[in-house]
Amino acid sequence: MAKTKAIVFDLDDTLYPERAYAFSGFEAVSRAFISRLGVTFDLAARMRELFDTSDRHRVFNVIVAECGIGDEVGIVREMIAMFRAHRPTIRLHADADAALSRLRPLYKLGAITDGYAVTQHAKLDALGIRQRVDAIIVTDDFGREFWKPHPRAFEEMSERLDVAHQHCVYVADNPAKDFVAPNALGWRTVLIERPDRVHSGNPIADGGVPDETVTTLETI
Ligand SMILES: [Mg+2]
Incomplete structure (x- = not known):
């Protein structure tokens, strides 16, 4: 050799x-979007839950659908952009x-x-x-x-x-x-x-x- x-x-x-990166991103996105989404449940915890399901690659789509708000495509795109650009812990x-x-x-x-x-x-x-x-x-x-x-x-x-x-x-x-x-x-x-x-x-x-x-x- x-x-x-x-x-x-x-x-x-x-x-x-890599899992820690995803969870860090979920925290950042949750903080930024929780008021816009108008939810009272723990948004980041729900995202972490979805990460361990077959919805791993569409976590934000599912979250937005669960929040029952319109304009799904627009807000999901914003969430993805923030996730990708956030300063991770x-x-x-x-x-x-x-x-x-x-x-x-x-x-x-x-x-x-x-x-x-x-x-x-x-x-x-x-x-x-x-x-x-x-x-x-x-x-x-x-x-x-x-x-x-x-x-x-x-x-x-x-x-x-x-x-x-x-x-x-x-x-x-x-x-x-x-x-x-x-x-x-x-x-x-x-x-x-x-x-x-x-x-x-x-x-x-x-x-x-x-x-x-x-x-x-x-x-x-
Ligand atoms: Mg690798």
Whole structure:
């Protein structure tokens, strides 16, 4: 096996719990919209409840419908915009925090993350990891068509870190999209399976089988 020189991490559900981001967003949206929606129940609590149902991807639509107000499309769009742009209250997983400190003197470190640019940059700021890695790529900064599994972020990361592909490792949580490009380029790939992850049970993409599976970053 080629010697490892660079370790690159995914963000959501790899370095911090994505669920916590959603809940943080629900708090922000609830605070901003509770009077407009005219409800007396705990709006954020209802959103958290819906997150664990098949309505996860239409939480705000369901909430607005339950409030029985009109103009559903308009207000839902505003709620989504606020959710995506809010300044989240999130923290690194303890093992991720420790791993970044432990690995920093030993390897080049990086992060590659998908998602809306405004959202992912707000998460990076909230987690305070910009100074803790050597390079960060938010794929959406290139455009929607460059989200994983597009290889561009991995090609560019190898260049920015000045480490050849076969010496790079990518650690991520979603085998439906995370490992296709790095596998094809010759990176070693590591799946982290966290118990509370959002993308549990996703089918593995063609060419997306990880080389290794771990349950904590303590052993990386
Ligand atoms: Mg992820």
